Amino acid sequence: MNGMPDLPSFTDADLTALDEAALIECLREHGDRVPRNLIDACASRGDAMVQALGNLLDDPAFWDDTISDGEWWLRLHAAMILGLIPGERAGLRLVKLMRRLDEANDQDMQDWLAGNWPALFAYKPTTLSDDLRALAEDRALDGYIRINAAETCIAFAMRDSAAALDTALDWAADRIAQEQDDRYMQLSLGNLLLDFPRTCHRSLLDELAASQTGFGIHFDAADVTRAFARGQDKPDWVRFEDPWRFYRPEAIEARQRRWEEEDRSRAERSVIDDRDDAPVWHGPYVRREPKIGRNDPCPCGSGKKYKKCCLGKEQR
Numbered sequence: 001m002n003g004m005p006d007l008p009s010f011t012d013a014d015l016t017a018l019d020e021a022a023l024i025e026c027l028r029e030h031g032d033r034v035p036r037n038l039i040d041a042c043a044s045r046g047d048a049m050v051q052a053l054g055n056l057l058d059d060p061a062f063w064d065d066t067i068s069d070g071e072w073w074l075r076l077h078a079a080m081i082l083g084l085i086p087g088e089r090a091g092l093r094l095v096k097l098m099r100r101l102d103e104a105n106d107q108d109m110q111d112w113l114a115g116n117w118p119a120l121f122a123y124k125p126t127t128l129s130d131d132l133r134a135l136a137e138d139r140a141l142d143g144y145i146r147i148n149a150a151e152t153c154i155a156f157a158m159r160d161s162a163a164a165l166d167t168a169l170d171w172a173a174d175r176i177a178q179e180q181d182d183r184y185m186q187l188s189l190g191n192l193l194l195d196f197p198r199t200c201h202r203s204l205l206d207e208l209a210a211s212q213t214g215f216g217i218h219f220d221a222a223d224v225t226r227a228f229a230r231g232q233d234k235p236d237w238v239r240f241e242d243p244w245r246f247y248r249p250e251a252i253e254a255r256q257r258r259w260e261e262e263d264r265s266r267a268e269r270s271v272i273d274d275r276d277d278a279p280v281w282h283g284p285y286v287r288r289e290p291k292i293g294r295n296d297p298c299p300c301g302s303g304k305k306y307k308k309c310c311l312g313k314e315q316r
Helices: 012-016 020-033 036-043 047-057 069-084 088-103 107-113 126-137 143-160 162-178 183-194 199-210 221-230 236-240 243-247 249-274 310-315
Strands: none
Touching: 012 036, 020 036, 020 047, 020 069, 020 249, 036 069, 036 243, 047 069, 047 088, 069 088, 069 107, 069 243, 088 107, 088 126, 088 143, 107 143, 126 143, 126 162, 143 162, 143 183, 143 236, 162 183, 162 199, 183 199, 183 221, 199 221, 243 249
16 A cells, blocks of 8 residues: 555454453554454443443543544544444443534544444434433534434334334424524434425425525425435435444555545645745645535535435445
8 A cells, every 4th residue: 555554453362362441542543544353342341341431531631622643533433332332321322422522523523423323323222212312402512413313313213113203203393393593403304304204294394495595405395306206214324334334444445545645635735835936725634524524515516415415426
């Protein structure tokens, strides 16, 4: 890989010999190059690892803006490990992590995890629905994390029964009426209902579609028509049912190539900017951000949300 160092590897015997603190230190050291068997080894510790990660996530210093890259990637690893550990205790810690990501305004990490939350809660009891619903209804939080919590509530209901799903969808429809001063949340909930077309919600979705104009609309009348013509549930999060693909060797290598290309581009731009006759450019360089957020307007100019447009094309 263009002279890049070998990716880290651990034998099962190596990992078995480490305690929880040492495993976390390995995660911190290797950042986004962590292999899958290290994640599995952490998850195999069960409640002991939940406690160790909880102590880390409760430390205010862990949420400081000046932490290292390795420390920052620990936020993602914590979500992935907690997602693999079954039971309510790990689930409650995941809910707390969602809230903490919002309070820390870590939008980059929210982007990396967006769409993955239903899968991360797949091994958790549906009794956590109340905690997730409280998160989704907390208007002190940003709409980005709230809609991810709402999606996970719907996913829980989908696992439960058809009646539970319809009740959860009615809850989402009722929330739209209560989010009059939060347009983002209103339209995101509308987008969620489009994945589960119900006749009783058709007029609400038609009204929301008609109220949107200009660039960056979430959905239009044609989207509503297509959803109801489809006539079947098609949750967007199904495409993200394996968050742990992040740890596949090919995914790790692709990221390293990407960082190398970005570093090279940045260096070339720096050389150009140092020339006396070079145009002045002060655009941001953000290494951590995974391209564009899935809830942002699609850069192709379609007017749709990225997750409803080109994001799906990239994953095929």
